[in-house]
Amino acid sequence: MTELQASLLMLSNGGLMSYFFKGVAFTIIIAIIAIVIGFVFGSVLALVRNYCVSGPQRILKWLAVAYIEVFRNTPLMLWIFICLVSFPVPSIPVAWAEAIALSTTEVQLLFKSIVALVLFTSSVMAEIIRGGLNSVDKGQFEAGYSQGFTFVQVLLYIVLPQTIRAIVPTMLSQIITTIKDTSYIANIAYIEFLGRVFRMIQLAPMYTGQPTQNVSDVFVLCGLACAIYFTINFAISLLVRSLQKRQKTVRVAYAAE
Amino acid sequence: MIRLIDVHKSFGNQEVLKGINLHVKEGEKLVIIGPSGSGKSTLIRLMNYLEEPTSGQVYVHTHLMSHNRRAFINKIHSAMVFQQFNLYPHLTVMDNLTLGPRKLKKVPKREAEEIAMHYLKRVKLEHKANVYPTTLSGGQQQRIAIARALTMQNRVLLFDEPTSALDPEMVQEVLDVMIGLSKEKNFTMVVVTHEMGFAREVADRVIFLDGGVILEEGTPEHFFKNPQNERCKAFLGKIIR
Ligand SMILES: Nc1ncnc2c1ncn2[C@@H]1O[C@H](COP(=O)(O)OP(=O)(O)OP(=O)(O)O)[C@@H](O)[C@H]1O
Numbered sequence A: 001m002t003e004l005q006a007s008l009l010m011l012s013n014g015g016l017m018s019y020f021f022k023g024v025a026f027t028i029i030i031a032i033i034a035i036v037i038g039f040v041f042g043s044v045l046a047l048v049r050n051y052c053v054s055g056p057q058r059i060l061k062w063l064a065v066a067y068i069e070v071f072r073n074t075p076l077m078l079w080i081f082i083c084l085v086s087f088p089v090p091s092i093p094v095a096w097a098e099a100i101a102l103s104t105t106e107v108q109l110l111f112k113s114i115v116a117l118v119l120f121t122s123s124v125m126a127e128i129i130r131g132g133l134n135s136v137d138k139g140q141f142e143a144g145y146s147q148g149f150t151f152v153q154v155l156l157y158i159v160l161p162q163t164i165r166a167i168v169p170t171m172l173s174q175i176i177t178t179i180k181d182t183s184y185i186a187n188i189a190y191i192e193f194l195g196r197v198f199r200m201i202q203l204a205p206m207y208t209g210q211p212t213q214n215v216s217d218v219f220v221l222c223g224l225a226c227a228i229y230f231t232i233n234f235a236i237s238l239l240v241r242s243l244q245k246r247q248k249t250v251r252v253a254y255a256a257e
Numbered sequence B: 001m002i003r004l005i006d007v008h009k010s011f012g013n014q015e016v017l018k019g020i021n022l023h024v025k026e027g028e029k030l031v032i033i034g035p036s037g038s039g040k041s042t043l044i045r046l047m048n049y050l051e052e053p054t055s056g057q058v059y060v061h062t063h064l065m066s067h068n069r070r071a072f073i074n075k076i077h078s079a080m081v082f083q084q085f086n087l088y089p090h091l092t093v094m095d096n097l098t099l100g101p102r103k104l105k106k107v108p109k110r111e112a113e114e115i116a117m118h119y120l121k122r123v124k125l126e127h128k129a130n131v132y133p134t135t136l137s138g139g140q141q142q143r144i145a146i147a148r149a150l151t152m153q154n155r156v157l158l159f160d161e162p163t164s165a166l167d168p169e170m171v172q173e174v175l176d177v178m179i180g181l182s183k184e185k186n187f188t189m190v191v192v193t194h195e196m197g198f199a200r201e202v203a204d205r206v207i208f209l210d211g212g213v214i215l216e217e218g219t220p221e222h223f224f225k226n227p228q229n230e231r232c233k234a235f236l237g238k239i240i241r
């Protein structure tokens, strides 16, 4: 049996593959939750940094500025290390973890990973959103105020819809980046799938029956990881692009009337 | 309808308005003229509190303007047309016109669209209801902006140089709409403009602003026949060819 064939054998090992695909599921869960919370929190940060500019509200602004600048200008790896090693997590009742078919350690790791990613991602997203807010002409606020809209209504009906349109492409690349950023966790823990791939490569001889690890193990397992990242991210780009296109065609159709 | 009492406005340490007293009567058509940087925009924007005075009071109808009451007062009393149109680019023309009435006055969609259509016809753009504003010419956009102001169905219309950003051939179509509006007694109109023909035809009163004070005021006839103030004379001499 060649080395490559031995490596490929791992792909037909049911236990190994379920270990791997559970990692894929973890990656997706971590990424989705981090992106959603990061976006919501980032929006709040962006609004506070942009619009809490007078009176005592300024304290909030400076807090937002400090937060954004600290996390945007320090490496994600650092925060993943700090969070995974030392972020305090309340101990989770075993029953809760079992209810979602996980061990308590897994739940804690998930939680810490998400916290680390949110810290960083929210700061980057805040700046993207702020760029979008600033790209909206200030005449839009004035038009809204002159009609009798309040600040919040102007944001809601007039400025945020334009902001969102403006940031879609940048936000998309940040979402893809965040999905890839989950892989930093691989340095510290075996929870998401790249970490699990590293683990599988370490333990490869147990499954290939070879005396040592082989280059082909790396080739096969990393190839698989590559394919998975690519599939997820490329699918997202295609989806967003088709949504954008649909919106555009609607507009063009209107314009042609 | 609008009353400014000893209004001062500074930006930083530059005092732009230095004690303005002005009463715009209900139904009056007031034109504000003056050189660039004299504070015309600042003055008209005080009337709907897009600028807040450094000192002095602004009354609209019977309400004393304040930061917190601005939304409420503007909603029921005034509407503004801007030099740069400021249409909402993410909304169709129809949605531009119905957003205010629907969200602010809780007008049902159907009814809001009927009202919008009525005003679109008035500015002769009913066939553009479903396009996005960016596909329109400047003159068309400004007419839509006027229609948007009208759909709020308020009495006070504020215009800040509505034709200054337009190509010359589009100025008249916008002025025609405004002249039409000026014939209605219901509307109180305040217009900042350099269009002296328009002022002459429409204004009940013209005020000349320079250096942050009202230097001269009177009927258009007074202005164009025998203005008293030297700076006013010089200004008119420059812009009336
Ligand atoms: N937001 C602001 N911050 C600082 N200075 C301002 C601001 N708005 C206006 N100014 C200043 O106030 C003065 C008057 O401005 P304003 O826009 O009212 O003049 P204007 O008469 O409308 O001129 P124009 O004919 O050019 O429109 C100008 O010197 C301008 O630079």
Ligand SMILES: [Mg+2]
Residues within 6 Å of the ligand: B040, B041, B042, B160, B161
């Ligand atoms: Mg001006």
